[in-house]
Amino acid sequence: MKIVADTDRCVGAGQCVLTAPALFDQDDDGMVIVRVAAPEAGSVESARAAVHLCPAQALSCD
C-alpha cells in the first residue's frame, strides 16, 4: 500500500492524525504530513479509515 496526500486539498481538520497517529501528522500550520507512506500490514486498515474520513478527500491509497 502507498499513501499519497494532496496538501493543496488538505483542510487541516486532523481527522487522519486522530485516526492513525502513527501514519500521519500535521505541520505547525495544520497541513497533513504523511509519516509512513508505505504502512505495514497491521496499519493498512487504519490507513484506509483515514483516507475515508478525510473531509477534503485529500488522501488516497491503493
Added chain:
Amino acid sequence: MTTVDEFPQSRTCPFAPPPAYARIREEESVAQVRLPDGGRAWVVSRHEDVRAVLNDRRFSSDRRRPDFPELTAGAAAVKRPDEEPTLISMDAPEHPVARRAVLGEFTVRRTEALRARVQEIVDERIDALLTGPRPADLVEELSLPIPSLVICELLGVPYSAHAFFQEKSTALIARGTPPLERAAAIAALRDYLDELIAEKETDPPDDLLGRQIHTLREQGSYRRPALVGMGILLLVAGHETTANMISLSTVAFLRDPEQLALIRADPTRTIAAVDEMLRYFTIVDAATARLCVEDAEIGGQLIRAGEGVLALTYSANRDPRAFADPDELDIERGARHHVAFGFGPHQCLGQNLARMELQIVFDTLFRRIPTLALAADVDELPFKDDAAIFGLHQLPVTW
C-alpha cells in the same frame, strides 16, 4: 413528487430527527422544499450525497449572495452584500487562505497541549457544583461555563464578558429572533471585539487573537474587521455547540445506564462515545446550506446554478446505508464517519477541541458524581426546539 415540506423543521422528539427526514431519505433522497420566505430549495438527505455536496466547489458557501437559501424569514431583506465575510461564508480561493492562517491553532497537537488546563477547568466547575445547592442546573453550572472558559482563554477574551456573549449568541441562534435584533446582536459583538482587538494591536499578547495579529501582519494581510469576524465566529461556536452537547449527552447517558456503564468501566471508550453522541444528536443540522453555482447532479437529481441546497447532516447521520440501526445509541459502533462537524473544506475547525472537552467532561463528571441523576422527567426538559443549534435551556440534576 409527493408533498412539499416546509423547512427548516423542528424536532418533535429530542432524540430523533424530524419525521419527514426518514421519509425524504427513503422515498426521494433529494427533495424540493419551501423556505420561510416562500422560496424553494433542495434538501439532500443521504450520507453519501451530503458528503458529496459539502465537498464540491459547485456549491457555494457565500451567504452574501442574494439567492443564498435563508432559513429564517426576513433574513434576506437585511442582508448586506458588502458584509465582511467570515470563514463560514467564504469560497475558494479566499477560504483556504483564511482558514490556513488560523488552522495551526487547532491541530491535534495544539489541542492536546490544552488538555491539562481543560481538565483543571472541568474539575473546578464540578467542585463548585458539588458545594452548591441541589438540585442544580447543569447548563448554568457546567455545560455553558466550560466551553466558555476554554474559548475565552484560548482567544484572550476576558471571561467576565461571558454573560454578554451568551446573551448575544443565544439571540443569534434562536430561529425566532427578528432579523433586525439579530443584526443588533452581531453589531454589539463586533463593537466589543473591535475594541478588544484594537487594544491588542499595540503589543500583541500570546493568545489566539494576539498571535493572529502577529501572523497576519507578517503576511501583510492583517485587517482588523476580518479578525473581528473570526473572533465572533469562534466565540459563538465555542459557546453554543459544546455546551449543548454536554447537556444532551448527559441526558442520553442518564437514560441509558448500559451505555454509561461501558465508559465508566473503561474510559478508553469515551472518545468513541463522544463521536456517537455527536452523530446521535447532530445539533447543527440544516445550517449546512449551500448555493449551487454550476449545474450539478446529486443523488440522480439535477441541481441547477442559482438553486439553494440544504445538506441535512442529521438525516445523513441516521442513514441506514452508513450506520446499522442508526436510531440506536451505541457508543461502540464506530461512528467517526458522521457528518455532525460537516464535511469538506468547511468541516468544523474546532472539532478536536470539542472532542477533547466532551471526553474530559464525560469521564470526570460521572467519575466524580457517580450518583448523578435527572431532577425532572425527560419530557419536561426545556429543549431548544426553535434554535439553529439544538440543545437544552436548562437541565436540573441532583446526586
